[in-house]
Amino acid sequence: xxxxxxxxxxxxxxxxxxxxxxxxxxxxxxxxxxxxxxxxxxxxxxxxxxxxxxxxxxxxxxxxxxxxxxxxxxxxxxxxxxxxxxxxxxxxxxxxxxxxxxxxxxxxxxxxxxxxxxxxxxxxxxxxxxxxxxxxxxxxxxxxxxxxxxxxxxxxxxxxxxxxxxxxxxxxxxxxxxxxxxxxxxxxxxxxxxxxxxxxxxxxxxxxxxxxxxxxxxxxxxxxxxxxxxxxxxxxxxxxxxxxxxxxxxxxxxxxxxxxxxxxxxxxxxxxxxxxxxxxxxxxxxxxxxxxxxxxxxxxxxxxxxxxxxxxxxxxxxxxxxxxxxxxxxxxxxxxxxxxxxxxxxxxxxxxxxxxxxxxxxxxxxxxxxxxxxxxxxxxxxxxxxxxxxxxxxxxxxxxxxxxxxxxxxxxxxxxxxxxxxxxxxxx
Amino acid sequence: xxxxxxxxxxxxxxxxxxxxxxxxxxxxxxxxxxxxxxxxxxxxxxxxxxxxxxxxxxxxxxxxxxxxxxxxxxxxxxxxxxxxxxxxxxxxxxxxxxxxxxxxxxxxxxxxxxxxxxxxxxxxxxxxxxxxxxxxxxxxxxxxxxxxxxxxxxxxxxxxxxxxxxxxxxxxxxxxxxxxxxxxxxxxx
Numbered sequence: 023x024x025x026x027x028x029x030x031x032x033x034x035x036x037x038x039x040x041x042x043x044x045x046x047x048x049x050x051x052x053x054x055x056x057x058x059x060x061x062x063x064x065x066x067x068x069x070x071x072x073x074x075x076x077x078x079x080x081x082x083x084x085x086x087x088x089x090x091x092x093x094x095x096x097x098x099x100x101x102x103x104x105x106x107x108x109x110x111x112x113x114x115x116x117x118x119x120x121x122x123x124x125x126x127x128x129x130x131x132x133x134x135x136x137x138x139x140x141x142x143x144x145x146x147x148x149x150x151x152x153x154x155x156x157x158x159x160x161x162x163x164x165x166x167x168x169x170x171x172x173x174x175x176x177x178x179x180x181x182x183x184x185x186x187x188x189x190x191x192x193x194x195x196x197x198x199x200x201x202x203x204x205x206x207x208x209x210x211x212x213x214x215x216x217x218x219x220x221x222x223x224x225x226x227x228x229x230x231x232x233x234x235x236x237x238x239x240x241x242x243x244x245x246x247x248x249x250x251x252x253x254x255x256x257x258x259x260x261x262x263x264x265x266x267x268x269x270x271x272x273x274x275x276x277x278x279x280x281x282x283x284x285x286x287x288x289x290x291x292x293x294x295x296x297x298x299x300x301x302x303x304x305x306x307x308x309x310x311x312x313x314x315x316x317x318x319x320x321x322x323x324x325x326x327x328x329x330x331x332x333x334x335x336x337x338x339x340x341x342x343x344x345x346x347x348x349x350x351x352x353x354x355x356x357x358x359x360x361x362x363x364x365x366x367x368x369x370x371x372x373x374x375x376x377x378x379x380x381x382x383x384x385x386x387x388x389x390x391x392x393x394x395x396x397x398x399x400x401x402x403x404x405x406x407x408x409x410x411x412x413x414x415x416x417x418x419x420x421x422x423x424x425x426x427x428x429x430x431x432x433x434x435x436x437x438x439x440x441x442x443x444x445x446x447x448x449x450x
Numbered sequence: 451x452x453x454x455x456x457x458x459x460x461x462x463x464x465x466x467x468x469x470x471x472x473x474x475x476x477x478x479x480x481x482x483x484x485x486x487x488x489x490x491x492x493x494x495x496x497x498x499x500x501x502x503x504x505x506x507x508x509x510x511x512x513x514x515x516x517x518x519x520x521x522x523x524x525x526x527x528x529x530x531x532x533x534x535x536x537x538x539x540x541x542x543x544x545x546x547x548x549x550x551x552x553x554x555x556x557x558x559x560x561x562x563x564x565x566x567x568x569x570x571x572x573x574x575x576x577x578x579x580x581x582x583x584x585x586x587x588x589x590x591x592x593x594x595x596x597x598x599x600x601x602x603x604x605x606x607x608x609x610x611x612x613x614x615x616x617x618x619x620x621x622x623x624x625x626x627x628x629x630x631x632x633x634x635x636x637x638x639x
Binding site: 193202223225226241244245246265266267269270283285290311313314327334355357358371373378397398400401416442444445 | 574576577578579580582587608610611612621
């Protein structure tokens with residue numbers, strides 16, 4: 023039923039025509055619902071001046087996509103109150119709902135609109151949140167995401183991430199028509215925008231901490247190079263193009279440095295590059311493979327993949343250098359480690375006989391928890407609130423972006439139309 | 451039957467050698483299987499690879515980096531071959547590909563003004579940046595072999611694409627075998 027509801031929602035979202043010329047590359051569908059989710063009803067907003075029935079659907083889809091909420095199906099709503107009318111609380115209690123959201127869109131200043139909404143606690147029969155969100159008619163989606171953020175924050179105490187974005191690389195075509203596209207999109211896959219295209223591979227996009235720039239690897243010059251590109255101006259700079267591998271860029275938390283993988287001295291090693299000056303500082307010195315460094319939130323530690331012990335495992339090392347410490351021992355393949363935003367855990371690609379899955383290690387207990395069940399899951403990236411992990415998966419030949427909750431209970435696909443997805447990154 | 455035993459024996463032999471020299475062997479049996487399969491496939495590699503000296507036709511569902519591009523290298527006999535395949539998680543140049551490596555090394559040694567790019571590739575399993583590193587190891591393995599045969603270091607460049615430019619798009623062992631490769635590319639002057 024959850025699945026059915028999800029599909030219904032994404033069909034509805036896909037069919038919306040806020041900006042008819044924008045055809046999103048991604049759609050969302052629900053693969054696995056969560057137990058113990060909070061029941062909530064989002065009543066369709068009254069929005070006579072805004073074509074399409076959009077805002078409440080986007081809010082519902084956002085909330086559902088966290089795995090923390092069970093959204094009442096629209097066909098089962100017992101009533102459809104519109105502010106300033108108050109919901110009939112006993113009716114909602116009987117329907118099993120703990121919270122009810124109602125709203126309407128009214129005229130704002132000039133050509134602007136305002137979405138007014140009220141979040142009610144249906145059990146206690148009180149309003150717990152009442153807000154007005156001004157927006158331009160062309161930007162209804164982001165107004166809806168903002169409302170979802172407010173509701174999420176009110177009910178969970180955590181920051182909502184519905185107004186953040188994802189970056190990914192999509193490849194399509196064959197032979198000389200092969201094209202690689204670096205794309206950014208809203209976390210529901212809508213509003214996609216191509217940052218750059220190339221006939222040669224693009225890899226490993228990574229957001230600057232201020233969300234204004236992307237670092238990535240491009241083979242456009244028939245050699246590997248690391249680029250930094252401003253998302254507002256489109257200006258791009260080649261920051262590393264030494265002989266051999268120039269790969270796996272990862273921004274330091276203060277945005278001044280990039281950890282990169284370079285093989286100029288023989289084997290791939292971790293270096294820290296000062297973006298402004300171009301100064302390089304070597305961090306690892308082993309003749310094995312050392313790659314895929316990612317920073318701890320305090321900027322002191324890097325986690326990276328190395329096969330110095332014979333098989334790829336995760337190690338940690340001071341960002342200034344020093345002796346690396348082995349972090350993972352479970353299984354024969356652990357790679358692409360990334361710190362959670364609170365620094366307390368590390369997500370990774372965990373491989374073995376059953377394929378490659380996304381796993382999380384708690385750094386306190388050192389317990390490893392496998393979250394996904396795919397065969398070819400890759401490229402884990404934490405949501406900025408640490409509650410979800412974005413990753414890529416291949417299922418039946420279809421490449422997809424997907425998210426999984428950090429407890430592994432909830433999974434959702436963000437499905438790509440017409441492309442192989444390579445690499446995934448979640449904006450700050 | 452006899453041929454099959456020979457294949458198995460040589461696969462085991464290679465496995466034992468690789469077992470000593472290669473880091474990161476995941477599963478010896480899988481390794482042996484992959485190598486045996488690589489052997490059985492030898493002789494028809496032109497179908498999947500760079501498609502011969504003039505760039506090939508890019509037929510079927512393949513979209514390797516070699517399709518359709520201009521190549522300034524030699525042609526004729528084994529010199530027309532441009533692809534060397536590898537076993538699972540291995541950078542060992544298998545014996546049946548040594549003649550390709552040797553032929554190109556000999557030609558390059560005789561043509562010191564010509565350059566060769568060794569493009570390393572891997573299959574899609576595992577992390578993409580780690581696969582770039584594995585692809586580089588394969589390219590360096592061929593490069594080492596060529597330098598031992600008299601090719602100047604300055605004539606050779608290794609470029610690893612990892613899993614980003616698959617020769618074929620499938621998600622099974624058959625496709626993965628075709629994707630674990632080094633393509634030889636002679637850039638036009």
